[in-house]
Amino acid sequence: MAEKTTTLEIRNISKVFPGVRALNQVNIQAKGGEIVGLIGVNGAGKSTLMNILGGIHPQTEGEILIDGQEVRIESPKDAEKYGIGFIHQEPVMFQHMTVAENISISRLHGKINYRELNETARKYLDRMGCDINPRAKVRDLPIGERQMVEIARALSSGGKILLFDEPTASFTDAEKNRLFEVIRELKRKGSCIFFISHFLDEVAELTDRTIVLRDGRVVIEGNTAEITREQILQNMIGGKVAEVTAGKERSFDQxxxxxxxxxxxxxxxxxxxxxxxxxxxxxxxxxxxxxxxxxxxxxxxxxxxxxxxxxxxxxxxxxxxxxxxxxxxxxxxxxxxxxxxxxxxxxxxxxxxxxxxxxxxxxxxxxxxxxxxxxxxxxxxxxxxxxxxxxxxxxxxxxxxxxxxxxxxxxxxxxxxxxxxxxxxxxxxxxxxxxxxxxxxxxxxxxxxxxxxxxxxxxxxxxxxxxxxxxxxxxxxxxxxxxxxxxxxxxxx
Amino acid sequence: MKKRLAMVLSLGMALSMMGGFACQAEEGKTLKLGISWTHYNDSLFYSWGEGLEKIMEETCKDHGYDSVEWVSIVAEDDAAKQAADISDLITQDCDAIIAYAYDNQAIASSVKEAQEAGIPIVLWDRDEAEGATPEADLFIGLDTYNQAYLAGKAFFQKMIDAGETPTDIISIMGATNDNNALNRQKGFEDAAAEFDLEIKQTVPSDWDSEKALTGFTAAWQANPGSNCVLIASDFIVTSVQTVLEANDAWYPAGEEDHVWICSQDGFPTGVKFMQEGYMDYSGMYNVDGMCENFANAVYDLIDGTYEGEAKLYTEPMVVDAADVDTIELWGANYMDEAAE
Amino acid sequence: MSEKMREAAGGEKNGRPLSELLKNGNTIMMLLIIAALLILSIAIPRFMSVGNIFNLLVQASVIGLPAIGLTFIIITAGIDLSLPTNMACSAILGCLIMQKTQNVVLGVLSILFFAVLFGCINGFSVAVLKMVPMIVTLAIQTLNTGISNFCTQGTSIGGLPESFSRIFAGSIGGVVPVSVLVFLVVAVIMHQVLAKTIFGRQLFQTGINERAARVNGINTTKILFCIYVIGGVMAGINGVLTAARLNSAGPTMGPASAFNNIVCACVLGGASVWGGKGSILGTVFGSIVMAIITNVMNLLNVDFFATYVVKGLVIIVVCYLDVLRNRVKEN
Known part of the structure; x- marks a missing residue:
């Protein structure tokens, strides 16, 4: 497995929606074996950027290079072809199908070998340390487990570049730690990982590099270890925020x-x-x-x-x-x-x-x-x-x-x-x-x-x-x- | 706004289509006739419609009209829609209205409406239910008893002349609540009685070829020795064909195992089977006769001077398979369509 | 602009400022009808006669009454295929009683009773037993047809008291047909119920998102049950009027195919088969449009087969309108 690592280069990408410039001349470079944290308040352009990479919207201008080659990603199918896996914020799934079917959804055609399907699902779920039954119907799973299935789906389609859009929003610590282990494992295997999160702690814990977006622009970029929490917060909202801090003990009687x-x-x-x-x-x-x-x-x-x-x-x-x-x-x-x-x-x-x-x-x-x-x-x-x-x-x-x-x-x-x-x-x-x-x-x-x-x-x-x-x-x-x-x-x- | 635009365009399109299909009235004094059909999807209805158009075209000049304008509406087998359709015909001031009643009870309210508006209404082929009031100005139909009686008599005679004895006679009748079906069944029974014969088994079909198929399958199993089948209407013959073929008994006249068949109405399928020799006798609709009866009465009805019978039963045409190519039959005009 | 379109597609928006009214789909629909009437009155001289207008409204009421019931049901993304057959079946059962007793009041009440009974069966199956509306109502449709034919042996029930059709198929002052009056009164009442009562607002919530409606404290089971009963009531009223008009009741008066016109009226009026949308005003306009189409084709003496083509096109256009309104909004 001594292949050269994947590289992703985003050059001068802009995206204009009617009345809104969602992305403005964004430049980002990332390579395999790296976890990039992407932070920004809602509307900063994170999701738009991910949607462009995921083939949901085309960019208005600019280009995307994968392994040095310019690529045009016009549909989620294209994205999959170029090895881009997308883990959505709100799991998008076929509620009435089983976990295994959802994981292999893009490969479901012709005669289906259910044993193989279930084994594949088992393999990826095990890697995440999840004991979800591959035969369970997705609609019967709690929302957190659905997200696990979503991640297994992206893993199974052989993604080299993985986009995690707030994957931990509904996770508990144990599940989060398991996910982080998986992400680190993927990093060791040479995947290029984008991690979007509201949780500054998570970004600090997991990522190698942090990019902060605001109003469609990259406002600060650097090694995670070198950027302080205060810096990130200031750049995110362009001003100071007062976080709610623990108050003092109160007593109640009624x-x-x-x-x-x-x-x-x-x-x-x-x-x-x-x-x-x-x-x-x-x-x-x-x-x-x-x-x-x-x-x-x-x-x-x-x-x-x-x-x-x-x-x-x-x-x-x-x-x-x-x-x-x-x-x-x-x-x-x-x-x-x-x-x-x-x-x-x-x-x-x-x-x-x-x-x-x-x-x-x-x-x-x-x-x-x-x-x-x-x-x-x-x-x-x-x-x-x-x-x-x-x-x-x-x-x-x-x-x-x-x-x-x-x-x-x-x-x-x-x-x-x-x-x-x-x-x-x-x-x-x-x-x-x-x-x-x-x-x-x-x-x-x-x-x-x-x-x-x-x-x-x-x-x-x-x-x-x-x-x-x-x-x-x-x-x-x-x-x-x-x-x-x-x-x-x-x-x- | 796209949605609204689409709506305006589609409405406009629909309206212009209607305009395109509409027939233009001609100049001069026009006789305006309205017809309300229940449905318009078989050759007997086409034959009636074309027969009426033809004879009225021919006769209108003699009665002082320059042309005839027809307004025909189809009720799509819905009694409520037929009532609405006839209201529309009345609104349009038709000179007379012809109605093929879908519901022989409900039609009375339309008859009343037309008469109150002073428009004569003629019921075609299917009469009002017994006791329904008011009665239509005229009913034009077929003598369905004679249709079966005369055809049955000639049929049995032909069989006996050929040296066959009618055994285990099976009769497939229409709906048990339909006057025409009951008349035909009675006609066949009386015809058989003339020869001291009896109908061994009667299969009710409800005018449904599927039901006829299952009913006749059972009847044939019960009477494998039968050589004689009486059928209430031609469209059921194909069901009989299916059963007889399966039992190796479908042969034309002249062959040893020929099963003798007498049917009714003269649909194109019936005419075809007669030409091929599978069917032996038929009591057919006298379409021209019905149309003539209408033409003879309608002008007087409009003028209010009609003094003839209120119910005109047209005599049927009893046709021997041997003569089928020499007589002009209504069903023969639609043979090409039937072949498709 | 797109916001306005959504507003328009949303159907009922209550108590909006007057300027909002122009963005409302129903207003545009009404203008369209008026435009069509103007064009037609020029093209067809006898179209605008008082007789034809009321004729047209009578036809609209036959479509409109069950369509009002269906609007309530369709808002929850449900369907009631048994509306026409329920009408015929209840009319037959009620008219049998009326024929035997010669009592008009008893007969009319029985027609309504049986119609509501079938509505209750539909409602119970859908709301309580959680069965699929399409299947349940299809079963009731079959049941209705069976009962109708069994009770009548395929013929029609006649011999009704003379006063029955005189009252219910008559006209007020010899001008306004009773059925039109009943239709308008029912429409006004049901419009108030749907647009201005707690029940109406709760029904919309159930239709848009049943789970959210339950969180909002709404007894969705009760709502679902009620709307099928309302469908039954409408079928019953329609049954009384139609039986009076035909002065008889038979299995021939409510063919299952009549459902096409009913659902078209609802969708033309802004209701969506995906649920969450619909208004009585819209449905009334939709019924009038459907009646105009039939009436105009009759008046213009359009060829039989062309009428099928036109109706087929109307259904396709109507379905496409529904798709346009519900298309997932990009951006």
Whole structure:
């Protein structure tokens, strides 16, 4: 295997969309055996650059050279031909097909040898240290495992140049470390790797070189070891950011919600805890530990097999048992997968904001549209949602603003308990800090929040207390001062 | 805006197409006749339509009209659409309306509507249900009892003359709720009775060649010795052919194992089988006779001076296979289409 | 510009400022109809007669009533193939009762009852048993046809009380046919329900993204059940009016093929077979356009086979419109 290593050269690439110059004279060089980190806030041009390499959009000008040869990448098929593998941010897959079929999807034609197919899938999944069953249907996998399949697919098509577009967004530490091992292994074998991430820590840990994009230009480039975190942050947003830092311990006395023995199959399994007024309680656990399932059961979406939820409705009667119908009316629930079940993409901002609160806008037989829009205007201002107007369609907002609209729709109803699953997934750095601050502020105003997050930084910044889930059960509880990586990991293995 | 543009263009296209297909009315005093068909996809309907056009063209001058304008609409086997179609014909001030009723009960409401508008309405081939009111101004149909009775009588006579004894007679009838089908079955029965014969087995087909095929397959298995099949309409003959071929019994007249067949209507397939000798007798539609009856009555109906019968049953044409090439038959005009 | 197009394609957008109205698909649709009517009234002298206009509206109501029901269903990306056969079957069962008892009120109520019953079966199968709408309603279609033919032995039920057709097939003041009036009243009510009530907004949410709708606290099972019942109600009303017009009820009055016109009316009116879109106003306009097409072809005495060609083209154009509206937006 003493071949010469792959080289990739991007020369003066520009991309113009109607009204927007997404990329402006970008020059990047990379070679096999190197991991290049690509950082930038949403809209900086990272995804556009990746889409050009992946054959999804052609560049407006400039050229791409692979191994010194100029290539034209006009379709994803071309990209595959030139050895470019693309791991998407949101896994794009055939939900009704098996893991193995998805991994070999581009080679599925003629008579299919399923044994061979499954073995191939097994081989790549093993290399990643994943024990996903190749025969499982993709739609049955949690979102994190789907991403693993996506990576295995890119690996299996023989990519020499691998583009990872925020692959770790939905990963736990263990999965992330496994992925990093795989990436380093690929690097040793001579692959050229591009790694896009919002997580500065990950970029610092993994990459050899860091490139920061802003407004379609490369603003800083250099060896990762030589660039400081502060430098990167400044160049990303062109100014200083204040990151949310861990606050001090607070004490609570008034119990708002009590969950007792909540069970649904194996996840959650006999989950009991108390939530206080003004408290942010974190739920932490590995992928598949039942965090989302627990939230869904508390919110009343999935009928639990056993257990009950007690709520203090502030009517002087103290805690009393509530039905799923009541919790669905009283709670707010920000889901983990924004595009999947979090919002109505073709609807406008105001329509999304009033969607769960229609009964409160009832005016005789009909709905009061004036009041709906008034509330939307108010909350757009309050939460600093960047949108042209409340009539703008949800799908044309950026991820961070979509997330704010989703938060707003629940805040309008003043939820008794606010359930938030992955509050800042796929959100750029600026919006991330805003959302985290918002959660803190809500809590200080008295709302009880239940936050699920895979990011330890987020958990420690936002939460007053953390419960750790392990295979559907609560395996431990940590106070704010005790929240640390080691302690959390200790509880979930 | 592309979507809206596409819409405008397509509407425009559709409208201009309609314009292109539309027939232009001629100058002078025009007789305007509306026809509402249930469907228009077999040769009997073509034959009726062309027969009517021809005879009206010939006779209109004698009654003071310069030309005839036809408005024909097809209801696509939908009773509600037929009612709407006849409303459209009334809106257009047709001088008279001909309707081939899809639903013999529901047609009464259209008859009422036409009569209230003062337009005479003629029902063609299929009469109103018994007791339906009001009655149409005129019904023109075939004497379906005589069709089967006369053809059956001549058929049995021919068989006996040839020295054969009709045994295990099988009859394939139409729908059990259709007057024409019942009349034909009765006609065949009475014809057989004249020769002291009896129909051994009756296969109901619901006017469906698929059902006829399964029914006749079973009947033939039960009566392998049969040498004589009576059929309610020509389009079922191909089902009989399939069964007989499978049982090695499909031979033309003159050969030893010939199964004698008497059918009805005179569709091109029937005419072809008669020419080839597989079918022996047929009671056919007298298309020209029906059209003549219409032409004789319609001018008086329009003037309000008609005094003839309210129901005109045209005599059928009973045709021997031996004469098939010497007589002018409506079905023979459509042989080329049938061959395709 | 593309934003405006999306707005227009979105159908109902409530309580928008007046200027927004011009961007609305329905407004453009109405202008198109008016333009077509003007052209036709010049081309065909008798087209604009009062008689023909009401004739046309009666035909539009036959398509429009079930199309209103289908609009609700199509918003959830569902389909109800049994609408025409449900109409025929309920009319037959109800008319049998009416014929036996000679009681018009009882007869009309039975027609509605049976239609709602079939709607409930559809709704229960789709919403609760989670069966595929296409298959369930196809099965109900077959069931309807079976019951219709069994109860009538293929003939039609006549001998109805004279007052039945006098009331329901008559006209107000000898001018406005009852069926047109009923159609318009139903359209206005259903428009309010779809556009301005909680149920309507929740229905759209269910249609756009059922999972998100459930997170928003909506009982999607209830919504799904209700829309098929609404379909049944519409089929029932249509059954009463059609039976009165024909003064009889038979299996011949609701051929499965009538479904073509119904679904075309919905899609022309901005509903998408992919769900999430649709408006009653649009569907009413769509029904009128479909009726105009048939009526104009009859008035122009278009050749039979050409009418099939035109209808085929209309269906293709309509389907393509649906694709255009739903094409994945690039950039």
């Amino acid at each position: 119990v708002v919600m009590k969950v007792e023995g909540l069970t649904r199959g194996s996840k959650p399994d006999r989950v009991s805890f108390k939530l206080h007024r003004g408290e942010v309680l974190g739920i932490w656990g590995l992928m598949g530990s039942g965090r989302t399932e627990t939230l869904r059961a508390i919110y009343g979406l999935d009928k639990p097999d056993a257990g009950s939820i007690y709520l203090d409705l502030e009517d002087g009667r103290g805690l009393r048992r509530v039905t799923p119908k009541e919790t669905r009316e009283l709670f707010g629930y920000v889901t983990e997968a924004r595009h999947d079940d979090g919002c109505l993409l073709p609807w406008s901002v105001w329509e999304n904001m009033s969607a769960p609160n229609l009964p409160s806008y009832k005016k005789k037989l009909f709905l009061d549209y004036g009041r709906q829009r008034q509330d939307s205007e108010e909350y757009c201002k309050k939460l600093n949602v960047k949108t042209a107007s409340i009539y703008t369609r949800m799908e044309s907002l950026s991820g961070g603003n979509q997330q704010k609209v989703i938060m707003a729709k629940w805040l309008i109803r003043r939820p008794k308990v606010f359930l938030i699953d992955e509050p800042t997934r796929g959100v750029d750095v600026g919006a991330k800090a805003e959302i985290q601050k918002m959660i803190r502020k809500l809590a200080e105003e008295g709302t009880a929040c239940l936050v699920v997050s895979s990011e330890i930084e987020e958990i420690s910044a936002v939460c007053d207390r953390v419960i750790v889930l392990n295979r559907g059960r609560i395996s431990g509880e940590l106070k704010k001062s005790e929240i640390a990586k080691e302690a959390l990991m200790h509880l979930c293995v």
